[in-house]
Amino acid sequence: MxxxxxxxxxxxxxxxxxxxxxxxxxxxxxxxxxxxxxxxxxxxxxxxxxxxxxxxxxxxxxxxxxxxxxxxxxxxxxxxxxxxxxxxxxxxxxxxxxxxxxxxxxxxxxxxxxxxxxxxxxxxxxxxxxxxxxxxxxxxxxxxxxxxxxxxxxxxxxxxxxxxxxxxxxxxxxxxxxxxEDRPAPEAEKVPLRLPRTPLPYLIGLMALTAMIPEGAILDWAAVYLQREMGASLAVAGWGFAACAGTMAVMRFLGDGLRRRFGAVATLRASAGAAMAGLALAGLSDAPGPAIAGFALAGIGIANMVPIAFSAAGNVPGLAAGMGLSVVTMMGYSGILLAPGSIGFLAEYVSFGSIYLGLAVLLLVPVLLSPLARTADFEKG
Missing domain, CATH: 1.20.1250.20 (MFS general substrate transporter like domains)
Structure with a gap:
């Protein structure tokens, strides 16, 4: 092969x-x-x-x-x-x-x-x-x-x-x-059906979770934010998530090269910084145009945070790749599941602008946990 x-x-x-x-x-x-x-x-x-x-x-x-x-x-x-x-x-x-x-x-x-x-x-x-x-x-x-x-x-x-x-x-x-055709190590062939007991995959999962919550928040609520708080038309409001999704797709195809050049930890930190700046711009904007630009910038940052977390989880020392990935995928995708309901509840009491600013602060978590991404590096020298 x-x-x-x-x-x-x-x-x-x-x-x-x-x-x-x-x-x-x-x-x-x-x-x-x-x-x-x-x-x-x-x-x-x-x-x-x-x-x-x-x-x-x-x-x-x-x-x-x-x-x-x-x-x-x-x-x-x-x-x-x-x-x-x-x-x-x-x-x-x-x-x-x-x-x-x-x-x-x-x-x-x-x-x-x-x-x-x-x-x-x-x-x-x-x-x-x-x-x-x-x-x-x-x-x-x-x-x-x-x-x-x-x-x-x-x-x-x-x-x-x-x-x-x-x-x-x-x-x-x-x-x-x-x-x-990968083959597990002989000692991994009888892995029990239980979650890992080491804390490392859960910390990487927390990194993925906090990276995916903003993605879910933009997917489900960007249009509502642009319509209700900025008076955008339905056609314009749809560009909130579209801008984020478009930049995410482009950056994912560029992300492997960036990781090879700068390393997983530095790429993750820069990605988190871009996402934080984008969410802050969206949250502070008072017109649809700058907010949509903020969502586009957030997409640039969000794009490679989860792939890096997945690579890191698949290479946790002493842990089979499938078990680490099952933890991180569960925790990461639960962010997309939890975000809509939680943010809808919060929006009853605070503005969406404030929520997006809060999500920018939330991304300090993957910044602080970024040293854990070093296992996602594969290059020699």
Missing amino acids: TDGRARWAVSALFFANGLLVGSWAPKIPVLMARLGITEAMAGLIVLGLGAGSLCVMPIFGAMVARAGSARAVRVAASAACSSLVWMSVMPGYWSVAAAVFLFGGVIGGMDVAMNANAVAVERHRKRAIMSSCHGFWSLGGLAGAGAGGALILQFGEVFHAVIVTMAVAGVLVLALPRLL
């Missing part, structure tokens, strides 16, 4: 995972209409997706530790491939909720396994690739969200789910045979 083939195979898996997640977004209003449910009931379904991910991630972390990431990602990706079809054909509220829970589980399991395989490729190549892998995930998410609504509107949700399934299956046929 050549290094290049393995590198592009795992990148393709990130794209496929992003495509599935992006394709989920336009299905939410369709499911609401088909099931005749309220926003609150839909919110429980969405919460079930996150719960499924958090429940299954440790299982696949142990599978990575016992059998290697290539085997784990094959199991998870094969199960995830048709997962959109499951929820599209389920007839009732609870059956859809169960399908969405399973969807979250296999997507989360695939996330842990493919990140572990990316870590294995990094080790093998002695070269960082994690940021660009997450860049491919962003491209997949953009493709899924961008095309999903049009396909559903034109052909219906079942046809849309089948088309996405066929696209993902095509990617898997090409990518899965070309994965790097």
